[in-house]
Amino acid sequence: MDKRPIGVFDSGVGGLTAVRELIRLLPNENVVYLGDTARVPYGTKSRETIEKYAKQDAEFLLSQNVKIIIAACGTVSAVAPHIGKTLPVPYITVLEPTVTEAARATKNGHIGVIATAATIKSGSYERLLSETNPKLKIFSQACPLFVPLVEEGLTDTDNPVTKNAVEMYLKNIKEQDVDTVILGCTHYPLLSEAISQYLDGTVLINSGGAAAAQCVKLLIEKDMLNTEAKPVYKYFITDSIDGFSKFAKRFLPQSEFDVKQIIL
Ligand code: DGL
Numbered sequence: 359m360d361k362r363p364i365g366v367f368d369s370g371v372g373g374l375t376a377v378r379e380l381i382r383l384l385p386n387e388n389v390v391y392l393g394d395t396a397r398v399p400y401g402t403k404s405r406e407t408i409e410k411y412a413k414q415d416a417e418f419l420l421s422q423n424v425k426i427i428i429a430a431c432g433t434v435s436a437v438a439p440h441i442g443k444t445l446p447v448p449y450i451t452v453l454e455p456t457v458t459e460a461a462r463a464t465k466n467g468h469i470g471v472i473a474t475a476a477t478i479k480s481g482s483y484e485r486l487l488s489e490t491n492p493k494l495k496i497f498s499q500a501c502p503l504f505v506p507l508v509e510e511g512l513t514d515t516d517n518p519v520t521k522n523a524v525e526m527y528l529k530n531i532k533e534q535d536v537d538t539v540i541l542g543c544t545h546y547p548l549l550s551e552a553i554s555q556y557l558d559g560t561v562l563i564n565s566g567g568a569a570a571a572q573c574v575k576l577l578i579e580k581d582m583l584n585t586e587a588k589p590v591y592k593y594f595i596t597d598s599i600d601g602f603s604k605f606a607k608r609f610l611p612q613s614e615f616d617v618k619q620i621i622l
Contacts, residue, residue, distance in 0.1 A: 363388035365424030370398035372545030373430030376566030396596035401474025436482035473542030
């Protein structure tokens, strides 16, 4: 047993989609969340910058005595996958578990990948999917407006701006007869209703959820589960905490949030 918290980080609030799954799957675990809201989005930045930010995020979580770190950020996972090698605790990215889930889910072998510009440019999802099954046909699309839409809370299906953005980005994917779409950015599950409405009948793979499931597996394997705690959830963000609780309340099963602003 290991009572230390699970550390989760993202560029913003998207990684909360992984926290939601963690709380559902592991209700005894303590969780420390870091959202680098002052520097979001990462997906439009260079590899060097993303790597530097990701290392700072992981270091902060280590200072909170976490037992494992989840990079609940598709961009960090795709662009700087190696940073885990330097860490003294296990490190999970969203990439591998998401690809495994998508390769299992597809029936016709046509998979769409939507993510930030940096993630798509890295080619990481495409590479790993082809390694997993060379017969897969992969169709990728960067959706740079999706992260700001989510950060602004514009996730309603009847919002015309959201609707237009979904249609504009997913038109090509829709034409390719894909039966499975990887939401390769952890912000995107918050748009899944709007995406599902447009890509009717397509299976959406939630990358944050896949990483949370991988974390459960790893903690069981390493005998590191916390079976005792009355869980404590701590949230740290790098910009103002105004609006965080209101946002998080919409999809996390808590009414009060212990949230603090920090400087990295
Ligand atoms: N949630 C992050 C991801 O999964 C958003 C990246 C960004 O900040 O652009 O890629």
